Amino acid sequence: xxxxxxxxxxxxxxxxxxxxxxxxxxxxxxxxxxxxxxxxxxxxxxxxxxxxxxxxxxxxxxxxxxxxxxxxxxxxxxxxxxxxxxxxxxxxxxxxxxxxxxxxxxxxxxxxxxxxxxxxxxxxxxxx
Amino acid sequence: xxxxxxxxxxxxxxxxxxxxxxxxxxxxxxxxxxxxxxxxxxxxxxxxxxxxxxxxxxxxxxxxxxxxxxxxxxxxxxxxxxxxxxxxxxxxxxxxxxxxxxxxxxxxxx
Numbered sequence: 001x002x003x004x005x006x007x008x009x010x011x012x013x014x015x016x017x018x019x020x021x022x023x024x025x026x027x028x029x030x031x032x033x034x035x036x037x038x039x040x041x042x043x044x045x046x047x048x049x050x051x052x053x054x055x056x057x058x059x060x061x062x063x064x065x066x067x068x069x070x071x072x073x074x075x076x077x078x079x080x081x082x083x084x085x086x087x088x089x090x091x092x093x094x095x096x097x098x099x100x101x102x103x104x105x106x107x108x109x110x111x112x113x114x115x116x117x118x119x120x121x122x123x124x125x126x127x128x
Numbered sequence: 129x130x131x132x133x134x135x136x137x138x139x140x141x142x143x144x145x146x147x148x149x150x151x152x153x154x155x156x157x158x159x160x161x162x163x164x165x166x167x168x169x170x171x172x173x174x175x176x177x178x179x180x181x182x183x184x185x186x187x188x189x190x191x192x193x194x195x196x197x198x199x200x201x202x203x204x205x206x207x208x209x210x211x212x213x214x215x216x217x218x219x220x221x222x223x224x225x226x227x228x229x230x231x232x233x234x235x236x237x238x
Contacts, residue, residue: 039227046130047165047173047216049227060225096172100220100227105161105179112161113220114178115227121172 002027004097004119011125012091018084018126022097022119029078030055035100036080037115038071042093052100053080087126094121132217134230140207141238148233150200150217162200164193165216167232173216177202204235212237 008020022036029036037052051061053071061069065084073080084091097119103112133151140146150162161180165173175184177193180200190206204211217230 037227046231047218047227047229049224049229051226062226063224094170103179110161112179114163114175115165115173115218116175116178116184118172118174121170 002099002117004099004117006095006097006119006122008095008122008124010123011127012087013128014088014126015086018087018091018124019081020095020097020122020124021079021081023077023079024099025078028075029073029080030075032056033102035060035102036071036073037098037100038069038082038095039098039115040091040093040095042090045093050082050084050095089126092124092126094123096121130231131221131228132219132230134215134217134233136231137234137236139236139238140204142207142209144207145203145205146207146211146235147201147203148215148235150202150230152198152219152228160219160222162193162195163218164191164200164202165218166211167214167216169214176215207235207237209237211235 003025005023012018032055035052038050049062051071053059053073068085070083098115099117138146138148164177166176167173176191180195181193192203194201214232216232221228
């Protein structure tokens with residue numbers, strides 16, 4: 001059974017870099033059908049896509065965070081990571097890693113996508 | 129402001145049927161299938177419905193999804209106290225290569 005285990009500091013100073021790691025167990029991040037992503041949630045707010053990395057190493061980012069976010073993967077350790085530079089209080093929130101599945105629906109002739117496995121979340125506070 | 133639009137709240141008494149909608153102003157919902165997630169505050173979201181209508185293994189059949197044009201809906205039939213949570217719709221955006229989410233609907237069991 002696939003599990004995602006998140007790690008990283010819960011407190012980051014303003015202007016510094018937030019770094020989180022998601023360790024995948026029970027499956028390989030090299031599997032072609034998956035995208036490994038990061039999603040965050042500000043206190044009392046909804047979900048926000050940060051970005052993701054494919055098995056081939058292609059990365060995708062939210063336009064609003066693209067200039068500050070870097071997502072990488074280490075296939076030898078079966079982990080993927082998020083770095084978010086120059087953080088401010090607006091980056092405070094609950095951060096999740098998740099696996100995106102891509103499937104092909106032959107009856108409808110289209111691809112479909114969903115996130116089926118999530119990490120438990122890491123609460124990150126940006127404060128001096 | 130969220131790309132997908134959801135009503136902020138819904139409520140019902142135990143046993144009732146509750147529905148919530150998800151609409152995409154620029155056809156994000158229309159161009160890709162919609163998923164629904166249940167989230168208890170402070171916890172990770174849980175996948176309830178994928179590909180508009182499909183329930184993953186283990187999700188009770190009182191949860192059902194539907195789709196009509198550029199709108200999607202989630203229904204909870206036979207509402208239970210443990211269904212009190214936030215519910216989010218989501219769709220993959222091919223042009224963004226990322227997820228777009230609704231703002232969430234908070235379901236209260238009266």
